Amino acid sequence: MVEELKYQQLNETVYKETLDNGLQVFLLSKPEMAKTFGIFTTNYGSIDQTFTPIGKDEQVTVPEGIAHFLEHKLFEKEDRDVFQDFTKLGASANAFTSFTKTAYLFSATSHVEKNVKTLLDFVQDPYFSEESVEKEKGIIAQEINMYDDQPDWRSFFGTIQSMYHQHPVKVDIAGTVDSIQKITKDDLYTCYETFYHPSNMTLFVAGNIEPEAMMTLIRENQQSKEFPDAPVINRSYPDEPIEVAEKSQSIKMPVTTAKAMVGVKENVKDLSGQELLRAELLSEMILDFYFSRSGAFYEELYKNDLIDDSFSFETELDRQFGFTILGGDTRKPDEMTKRVKEMLHELKDTSISEEDFTRMKRKKIGQFMRAMNSLEFIANQFTHYHTLGGDLFDVLPVIESLSPKDADEYLQHWIKEEAISIFQVKPQDA
Structure with missing residues (x-):
């Protein structure tokens, strides 16, 4: 059931629907725009290191940097790189991991419906092999070393690390060169299955779209896939005092x-x-x-x-x-x-x-x-x-x-x- 959220002051209407699988979809029609922008976000970021995996009773703590590592790996399928799929459709694609979320996005002026399908399909079809995981460790280690050489990044992250005693916000989003070496294919699937259920995700599409047709396309795309029942996600964070760790x-x-x-x-x-x-x-x-x-x-x-x-x-x-x-x-x-x-x-x-x-x-x-x-x-x-x-x-x-x-x-x-x-x-x- 589509709900219309009207914001009179801004003269905007957002169309919202929570699908049967729990995915929350928001559409903003701006026909005056040539471009359309779509972002598919999961409520899962670098601070979510300790949690109870789906189907398990005991908490686990996964290696630092795994949310960012998983973001990288989702673009790589057994037979292709997903960036090429978007390029063929005239779209520009990207992704990012923050402390609290991971987002996959595209912008396009044509083939919008195909790009929305591509976005949904690649994020909801993980493929991890031991070989590709090992290869990725070298790539991300280079990225970490590159940031370690940047004074602006070191001063920003150093300030956060000075403030926090044990909260995982003090850990670089990409992890450390040592921590990513511990990541396994099974770890990636555990995190994916726990945090990438549609009920923990949001899709927002804004731009030159017809809301009813777009909502129908998204609804049908999701109905064609099978998902387990929506899990309750149990995350755990250490108690953090108000005072800083280092003055x-x-x-x-x-x-x-x-x-x-x-x-x-x-x-x-x-x-x-x-x-x-x-x-x-x-x-x-x-x-x-x-x-x-x-x-x-x-x-x-x-x-x-x-x-x-x-x-x-x-x-x-x-x-x-x-x-x-x-x-x-x-x-x-x-x-x-x-x-x-x-x-x-x-x-x-x-x-x-x-x-x-x-x-x-x-x-x-x-x-x-x-x-x-x-x-x-x-x-x-x-x-x-x-x-x-x-x-x-x-x-x-x-x-x-x-x-x-x-x-x-x-x-x-x-x-x-x-x-x-x-x-x-x-x-x-x-």
């Missing part, structure tokens, strides 16, 4: 300018979908107000030669974990991190005026509306918020509902000394 860490790399990051470990334990969304928006708006190029804090840091144009910030709040990271290149890493940390603490004593907050909201709404011109943004973010129990199309009304009082209350409880960590990448001769 300060640094490494040396062949860089000419140091990189310095300040990490804030966010407490997301009691936040649901809508509350996560509110917290994320408030964090982003406050950081933008103080630390973007027009912000007072940015101006002071820049004037004192503590930062350059590379300075940036981001907040990620997800199931089981959350963090905010600020930083960039600096010639004075110790001075910079000390001052940024002081500024974060100073936020507790600040109050944002009605006028400033109105400006902040207008800017955030403008950024959001511009992003909504991108099918990729809509599809990616819709599935992200949906997995967390929220709704992308609620972002606008939530922004509009926020008040200076909300911001002041958020600032009162946000920054705690025990939740701040510093990570630096310093030149080898420093």
Whole structure:
């Protein structure tokens, strides 16, 4: 039964259906677009290392990096590489693994129905052999080593590792060179069978489509396949304290300018979908107000030669974990991190005026509306918020509902000394 989700403020209608096998399908028709974008996502990412496999009673812990490894292997079939299937249909295909999800996607201007079928069929038809698994280990090991040589990646991941004691978010999404050597064909099938059941997945197609015909095609495609009953997935994560694992860490790399990051470990334990969304928006708006190029804090840091144009910030709040990271290149890493940390603490004593907050909201709404011109943004973010129990199309009304009082209350409880960590990448001769 197709449900119409009408969002009058944005003048959009999303067509939703939960199929008999549990797959949730969302369609957004935008006939004015030449392109169509499809994304098939499973609620399974790099942090899902400990779980009870389907049909078993005891928990297992699989090697680090297996979700990413599985993403790579699904494109390789016994007789072909799936990327070629998409290329023949004039489509561009890709995939990614995050901490909490794995996504397979394509964009195309023609043969849209065939591309949607190809997307569904290849993800739902795994083929792993011992020989191909062994071969993949070398490829992914090279990828891991390549990232290990990138100072930006090391500073980002080093900050997360400094914050977390034992939560698997501290492990590189691709795993380590050692951990991937332990992955077997059987491990891949165990993870696939547990997490790739349609009831744990979402399909979102946006663009130049006719919703009724597309829903019929997807429904028929799924009805032609057999799936076991929807499993209850039991995942397990270690208890993680609020305080950071390391207050300060640094490494040396062949860089000419140091990189310095300040990490804030966010407490997301009691936040649901809508509350996560509110917290994320408030964090982003406050950081933008103080630390973007027009912000007072940015101006002071820049004037004192503590930062350059590379300075940036981001907040990620997800199931089981959350963090905010600020930083960039600096010639004075110790001075910079000390001052940024002081500024974060100073936020507790600040109050944002009605006028400033109105400006902040207008800017955030403008950024959001511009992003909504991108099918990729809509599809990616819709599935992200949906997995967390929220709704992308609620972002606008939530922004509009926020008040200076909300911001002041958020600032009162946000920054705690025990939740701040510093990570630096310093030149080898420093």
